[in-house]
Amino acid sequence: MLLSRKHMEASNTFFLVYIEVIILLSLLNFQGLNWCGLTSPVVRGNDTDQEALLQFKAKITGDQLKVMTSWNNTIHFCQWRGVTCGRKHRRVTKLELQFLKLSGSLSPYVGNLSFLKELNLEENSFYNEIPQELGHLKRVETLDLANNSISGEIPSNLSACSKLAVLDLRGNQLTGEIPASLGLLSNLKYLSFYNNSLRGSIPPSLGNLSSLEVLALTINGLTGIIPENLGQLANLSYFLVAGNSISGIVPAALFNLSNIRVFDIGENKIRGTIHSNFATTMPYVEVFSIWGNHISGQIPVSLFNASNLNDLQLYDNRLRGNVPSLEKLDKLSRILLATNHLGHGREGDLNFLCTLVNSTKLELVYIDGNNFGGNFLNALEIFLAHFCI
Numbered sequence: 001m002l003l004s005r006k007h008m009e010a011s012n013t014f015f016l017v018y019i020e021v022i023i024l025l026s027l028l029n030f031q032g033l034n035w036c037g038l039t040s041p042v043v044r045g046n047d048t049d050q051e052a053l054l055q056f057k058a059k060i061t062g063d064q065l066k067v068m069t070s071w072n073n074t075i076h077f078c079q080w081r082g083v084t085c086g087r088k089h090r091r092v093t094k095l096e097l098q099f100l101k102l103s104g105s106l107s108p109y110v111g112n113l114s115f116l117k118e119l120n121l122e123e124n125s126f127y128n129e130i131p132q133e134l135g136h137l138k139r140v141e142t143l144d145l146a147n148n149s150i151s152g153e154i155p156s157n158l159s160a161c162s163k164l165a166v167l168d169l170r171g172n173q174l175t176g177e178i179p180a181s182l183g184l185l186s187n188l189k190y191l192s193f194y195n196n197s198l199r200g201s202i203p204p205s206l207g208n209l210s211s212l213e214v215l216a217l218t219i220n221g222l223t224g225i226i227p228e229n230l231g232q233l234a235n236l237s238y239f240l241v242a243g244n245s246i247s248g249i250v251p252a253a254l255f256n257l258s259n260i261r262v263f264d265i266g267e268n269k270i271r272g273t274i275h276s277n278f279a280t281t282m283p284y285v286e287v288f289s290i291w292g293n294h295i296s297g298q299i300p301v302s303l304f305n306a307s308n309l310n311d312l313q314l315y316d317n318r319l320r321g322n323v324p325s326l327e328k329l330d331k332l333s334r335i336l337l338a339t340n341h342l343g344h345g346r347e348g349d350l351n352f353l354c355t356l357v358n359s360t361k362l363e364l365v366y367i368d369g370n371n372f373g374g375n376f377l378n379a380l381e382i383f384l385a386h387f388c389i
């Protein structure tokens, strides 16, 4: 009830404003109308786009490939290199200038390209900060600034880009914390801050990114724990947080993410055990990497069923006990178990190696620094064919 009344009031207000506009317009002559731009807002729109592009160009300080020389007024800006416009409205929908050796800072005017769907400046030398004004891009779906030299913090205002599906800021020098507000980007599928200098902990709000498929936070200075909420990300396929200083345990809910292909928490300070059912709850897992942590307990026998696994990196942990049979893992190419407490110093500890005879893809086995008895193999790299046949 309340809702519909409010709605009616809103319509009334609209009606009154509309009347006022009509009266106002009737006081103006036709020339005035044109001058106001009220009859064709398109004119103002495309001028704004042109101005934004010229301001973008003005901030480019290096252009060895002379990309920006095409950005001149002998041709319409929709024909400028890297610019795509909508066919009807002639507004800029894409700005794609990747791999062009451009350097400069990113003009805040880019935030005025209000029809922009894609901004791709990957692999150039853009520096300085990402302007908060990019938060005005209500239609932007892809924001790719990967492999530049961008510094400063991730603008919290990006949370207003509600259509954003791809946010790729990997390979820059971003500092500060991951803004919790990014948890509002409900259409986000791909989030990469790989190889930056981010601090602080992973905000629990990221557990609200229900469309997320790729979360890549590898190589940063992140601390704190892995938030339990990330276990809600049912579509997550890539969970990559290696090379940080994350502590605590892996929340059990994370091992329940049935779409995981790549699970990489290597080189952190994570404790706890490998969830006993992980190979059943993550049936598609191809890469399972937990190396360089403080993980203890046994390697679960359910590993037997991880038939899609091609890369198993468990080295540099505190694992003990037997290595289970690997006979069904015929896609395995790397199995790195070194520097743990595996085996019992007995003959037969290495029997698991013989369960690998049918793993024709195998390239690297790395098992030294354990308690394996029997014919102890001290090599870093063992090519299975040399000893198991």
Ligand SMILES: *[C@@H]1O[C@H](CO)[C@@H](O)[C@H](O)[C@H]1NC(C)=O
Pocket (backbone or CB within 6 Å): 042, 043, 046, 047, 050, 076
């Ligand atoms: C803006 O649009 C108008 C009408 O479509 C067109 O005449 C004009 O050339 C355009 N201006 C620019 C700068 O694109």
Ligand SMILES: *[C@@H]1O[C@H](CO)[C@@H](O)[C@H](O)[C@H]1NC(C)=O
Pocket (backbone or CB within 6 Å): 069, 070, 071, 072, 073, 074, 075
């Ligand atoms: C303007 O752009 C056109 C089209 O790319 C190019 O051929 C021309 O050389 C440019 N003019 C100048 C003065 O750079």
Ligand SMILES: *[C@@H]1O[C@H](CO)[C@@H](O)[C@H](O)[C@H]1NC(C)=O
Pocket (backbone or CB within 6 Å): 048, 051, 052, 108, 109, 111, 112, 133
């Ligand atoms: C565009 O953006 C700049 C900087 O963010 C702002 O100063 C300017 O007023 C905006 N509007 C237009 C129409 O260019």
Ligand SMILES: *[C@@H]1O[C@H](CO)[C@@H](O)[C@H](O)[C@H]1NC(C)=O
Pocket (backbone or CB within 6 Å): 132, 133, 135, 136, 157, 160
């Ligand atoms: C950032 O977002 C806040 C809140 O929506 C807004 O008030 C502010 O103007 C935005 N900043 C810029 C530079 O757009």
Ligand SMILES: *[C@@H]1O[C@H](CO)[C@@H](O)[C@H](O)[C@H]1NC(C)=O
Pocket (backbone or CB within 6 Å): 123, 147, 171
């Ligand atoms: C980004 O840079 C890294 C390291 O410099 C390089 O390995 C990688 O291929 C680059 N990525 C792309 C997509 O260009």
Ligand SMILES: *[C@@H]1O[C@H](CO)[C@@H](O)[C@H](O)[C@H]1NC(C)=O
Pocket (backbone or CB within 6 Å): 171, 172, 173, 195, 219
């Ligand atoms: C990380 O980025 C730096 C430049 O910021 C680059 O030199 C380095 O190769 C990158 N490392 C990786 C592993 O991509």
Ligand SMILES: *[C@@H]1O[C@H](CO)[C@@H](O)[C@H](O)[C@H]1NC(C)=O
Pocket (backbone or CB within 6 Å): 183, 204, 205, 206, 208, 229
């Ligand atoms: C996730 O979204 C819900 C609903 O919008 C909100 O109530 C909750 O606070 C959010 N969680 C976090 C951790 O931000």
Ligand SMILES: *[C@@H]1O[C@H](CO)[C@@H](O)[C@H](O)[C@H]1NC(C)=O
Pocket (backbone or CB within 6 Å): 210, 211, 212, 235
């Ligand atoms: C998860 O993925 C499925 C299959 O691709 C898709 O149908 C579904 O909409 C996705 N869920 C969300 C919340 O994006």
Ligand SMILES: *[C@@H]1O[C@H](CO)[C@@H](O)[C@H](O)[C@H]1NC(C)=O
Pocket (backbone or CB within 6 Å): 231, 252, 253, 256
């Ligand atoms: C994992 O999933 C199973 C079955 O779907 C469920 O019973 C269990 O409670 C889940 N565990 C966690 C920690 O989410």
Ligand SMILES: *[C@@H]1O[C@H](CO)[C@@H](O)[C@H](O)[C@H]1NC(C)=O
Pocket (backbone or CB within 6 Å): 301, 302, 303, 304, 305
């Ligand atoms: C492998 O999966 C099968 C079928 O789900 C199950 O019966 C069996 O117990 C599993 N084996 C191990 C070692 O977990």
Ligand SMILES: *[C@@H]1O[C@H](CO)[C@@H](O)[C@H](O)[C@H]1NC(C)=O
Pocket (backbone or CB within 6 Å): 327, 328, 354, 355, 356, 357, 358
């Ligand atoms: C390897 O494959 C052969 C032929 O399919 C089979 O007889 C044998 O049991 C397999 N060995 C192991 C350890 O899986």
